[in-house]
Amino acid sequence: MSGLEDLYREIILDHYRSPRNKGELETPPAHRTEGFNPLCGDEIVVYVNADNGSIDDIKIGGQGCSISQSSASMMSAAVKGKTIQEARDITAAFKAMMSIHATDIGGDGSEGADATDGPAELDLGDLEALRGVVKFPVRIKCATLSWNTLNQALDEVAAATQ
C-alpha cells in the first residue's frame, strides 16, 4: 500500500482528525466565502478577518474528505497572522506544488495556472506533506479547494475595501 501511504501521510491524518482553526467568525467584521467541489459535493467555508492588510484571524467551516479538510487546516495555520501578500505567496507556492504540467495527458494545467504568480521556492513546512497528492490527480481539486476559496475571499476583501 505504498501509494496510499504517500497520499495519507501521518501529518495529513493528524490535521484531518484534529483540524486547526475549525469554526466560524462573526460576519461582519469577518468576511465569509464558500467554495464548492462540484465533483464530490465538498463545501468549504472560509472566514477571514483581513481588513488591515494581514490575516488577523481565519476559521474554516464546511465538510469534506481527509485531503480537503487537512489541506484547509494546514492552510489556515500557514496563513494566520501573515500579511495578505505573504498569504498570496504561500497560496501560489502551494498551487505550484499541486500543479500538473499542462503537457501531461489528462491535465489541463488549470490548477497550476497562476503558479508563476509567486515565488514557488517558499518553505512550505507541513504543507510539503501534501506533495503526494499530485500522484493522485483526481484528488488535487480536494487539496486546492480551500486555497482557491481563500484566494477568492482575499479578492472579495480587496474589492470591498477599494
Next chain:
Amino acid sequence: MNDQSPTLNVAEIRKDFPILQQRQNDKRLVFLDSGASSQHPVSVLDAMDDFYRESYANVHRGVYQLAERATNGYELGRKKVAKFIGAPNADAVIFTKNATEAINVVAGSWGRANLGPGDAVVLTIMEHHANIVPWQMLAEEKGFEIRWVPLGADGHLDLTDLDRLLDGAKLFAFTAMSNVLGTITPAKELVAAAHAKGALALVDACQAVPHFPVDVVDLDADFVVFSGHKMLGPSGIGVLWGKPEILDAMPPFLGGGGMILNVTTEGFVPDGLPGKFEAGTPPIAEAVGLGAAVDYLDNLGMDNVARHEAELTAYALRTLPAQVGEQLTIHGPSEPAMRGGVLSLTLADVHAHDISQMLDEYAVCIRPGHHCAKPLMRHLGINATARASLYIYNDTDDIDALAAALIAARDFFAF
C-alpha cells in the same frame, strides 16, 4: 427468493467482458460502478467494430449499398430497443445522446409548448439532476411551479400528499429507481395517479431498463427515458420513448438536417417520427452497439437479470453490515424486494472519497460523491456516499471483496 430458480452463470458471463479480465495491484478487478456506466460484452464491441469495418456510412442519405446497410443497421437497433421495452411502434423510439438529452427534448419541446404561469410540474426529491435542472431552467423561462414529492420512511417516497401535489399539475416526472438509494418506485401506480389528475407522466428509467423488465405499454407512461451506456451499450446514445400521438403533436427540439420534410427560404416543414427529433447525424454505430446489448440482455432474460440482482443485493444487505460492523450504514430501503442493486454506503465519518481511494487499492471500483442528486443528499443530511452498484457480471465474491476493502478503510480512517 427461490433457490431452485435458474440464476445467472456469472463465471461464464465474465468471460464475455474483456475489460473485467484485467488485474490491478495484482488483484482481480471488481467493478461495482455499473450504476454510473456499465461494461461491454464482446458481442457489443464486435458489432460496433464490424459495423465500422464493413457497413459504416451516414444514414438516411446515400443510395449506395454501404449507406443502405448503415441505415438498416441503425434502424435495426431501433427495432430491437422498441421490442425490448414493449413499444408497439419503433418510430416512437427516439435516439438521443443520452437520457439527459432525452429529458431536455421533452422539456424543450413539450414543456416549452405546454407550460406557463400557473402550471406545475411535480418531481420527487430523489431525482437525478438530469430530471431536475431541465425543469428548473424551463421554469425560470416560463414561470411555472415545481413541486416535490418528499421522502418518507425507509428510503421510500412519501406519497401521502401525492394527489394534492398533482392537483392542477401538467406533468409528473419521476425515477423508476433511485440511483442513490436503489429505491424502486411504484411507477405504474404513480403514472396512474398522474393521469387521474390529468397530468402526463415521464419516467426516468435509467436504473430500471438495464435491471428489470420494463414494458412501456403496461407502464402507460407518456414518456420513458433511459441511456444505452448503463445497459451494456456504448456511451453517446440514449432513448426517448413517447406515446406516438404526444410526440406527433410536439414541435421539434433541435433544428438541422435529417429532421425536415422540406426547407425553403420562408421556413421548414418538420419530418415525422422519429426523424423530427433526430436532427443531424445520429449515433449510428452506437445504435448498432445498443442493439447488440439488447440482444445480450434478451439472451440472459430480464427476469433472470432482475432475480440475480435481487439475490445479490440481499446478500450484500445481509453480509456487509455483519462483516464491516455498525460503523457502516447502507442507505435506502432495508427490504431487498423493494430495491435494486444500488448500495449507497457511509462508514462512520469517513468521507466517501477516502473510502473509494482505499477501495481502489483493493481494485474495487465504486463511485464516491453526491451522484448528481444533491437535493436528495441534502434531505438525507449527508454530503457524499460511496456507491456500489451491481450488475450481471457481479457475484458474491465481489461483495466479499467490497467488504474486505471497507474493513481496511474502516481500520485506516475511522477513529
